[in-house]
Amino acid sequence: MVDPDWENFDPDEIMKSSKEYDWMNEPRFKRMFEEIEDKIQGVLGAGRYEWVDRRVFDAVFDRSTLLSLHKLMQSGEIETIDYPIARGKEAHVFHATTNHGPVAVKIFHTTNAVFKSLAKYIDGDPRFGGLKRRHRELVKIWVRKEYRNMRRMRKHGIRVPKPYALLNNVLIMDLVGNENEPAPRLRDVSVDDPMKVFEELLEIMAVCWQNCDLAHSDFSEYNILWHDNQPWIIDVGQAVVSAHPSSNEFLVRDVTRLVDWINKKGYNVNLADSMIRVLEDPVPEYPALPSGD
Ligand SMILES: Nc1ncnc2c1ncn2[C@@H]1O[C@H](COP(=O)(O)OP(=O)(O)O)[C@@H](O)[C@H]1O
Ligand SMILES: [Mg+2]
Structure with missing residues (x-):
């Protein structure tokens, strides 16, 4: 499974040999990278997690991302x-x-x-000079949106991880x-009492809709973690x-997925009933979690 080239991945060599990383030879980036190099060993392929390889590095750590991490490390966030x-x-x-x-x-x-495959049709065409930058801006907005949604949900007591910081x-x-x-x-565990979990998730969805005014829009067993039995x-x-x-369409899709999830486990839950419960049944006000808006 492991490509021999990746197995022998030597970050220094890659940096030196690949044109894509030419910028790293510029003094200011060189210094920046040296400052964080040993703090990101876990993603450079050294140390405990040898399966981490060049693909991860290439996919994630472009110049602007390394700069952001450098900043977050300097300010003590990581x-x-x-x-x-x-x-x-x-x-x-x-x-x-x-x-x-x-x-x-x-x-x-x-x-x-x-985006990369489209870029070749766009780079060099003077009409679309700013597209790469616009893409980056869009990602930044997306990240801010996730951060704000997390705070809003925590404010209404929904168990989402507490966000600490964001940069780009x-x-x-x-x-x-x-x-x-x-x-x-949730996808990877087998819960003792699926019906109880279903009830709880349906209530969470109702609280989210009625109290936070939000539809998750990708509610699935892939986006729910199971921790301490919750x-x-x-x-x-x-x-x-x-x-x-x-929003209504997304909400219906979320509820449908949850109902499919429980029914696949051998239950017979009615979609329309579940939908009505999310939309109309009175929901409790959960106590806020720290660091909600
Ligand atoms: N706060 C977290 N704590 C632990 N694991 C997490 C956390 N956030 C994400 N993950 C893991 O990373 C995976 C991808 O995260 P997710 O936010 O779903 O991103 P994506 O948009 O790529 O699906 C999750 O399925 C989960 O396994
Ligand atoms: Mg996900």
Whole structure:
């Protein structure tokens, strides 16, 4: 499975040999990289997590991201980045250490594959000079949106990780799980009492809609972590307020997914009933969690 080239990945060599990293030879970037190099060993392929390889590095650590991390390390928000927890299409999530313990650092790609393949048709065409920058701006807005949604949900007592800081495409939040063991996704555990979990998740969705005025919009067993016998909601960047023209459609999709989830476990829950409960049933006001808006 491991490509021999990646197995022998030597970060220094890659940096020196790849044109893409030419900028690293400029004195100011060189200095910056030297300052953080040993703090990101966990993603450079040295140390405990040898499966971390060049692909991760290439996908995530472009110049602007390294600059952001450098800043976050200098201001003391992060001490070290240790190893990747998950890699996705839009973002990678890393285990990192701070002076107040472990955190999760979500780094959004500033250039995704789709964008890269389009870029060749756009770069060099004077009409579209600013597109790369606009893409980066869009990612920044997305990250701020996730941060704000998290605070808003916490204000209404919904268990989402506490966000600590954000800078450009980097979002720092509480690690859900234990020190060295990020919590599994609901998808990867078998819960004792699925019906109880269903009821709880449906209530969370109702609280989210009625009290926070938000539809999560990607509510699924992949975006719920299971920790200390409780669900934690994550990945809230795409959550929209009810005024969004598609909010109802997103909400219906979320409820449908949850109903499908429980019915796949052999239950027979009615979608319309569940929908009405989310929309209309009185919901409790959960006590706020720290660091809500
Ligand atoms: N705060 C966190 N604590 C522990 N693990 C996390 C945390 N945030 C994300 N993860 C892990 O990273 C994965 C991807 O994060 P997510 O926010 O869902 O990003 P994506 O947009 O790539 O799906 C999750 O499925 C989960 O396993
Ligand atoms: Mg996700």
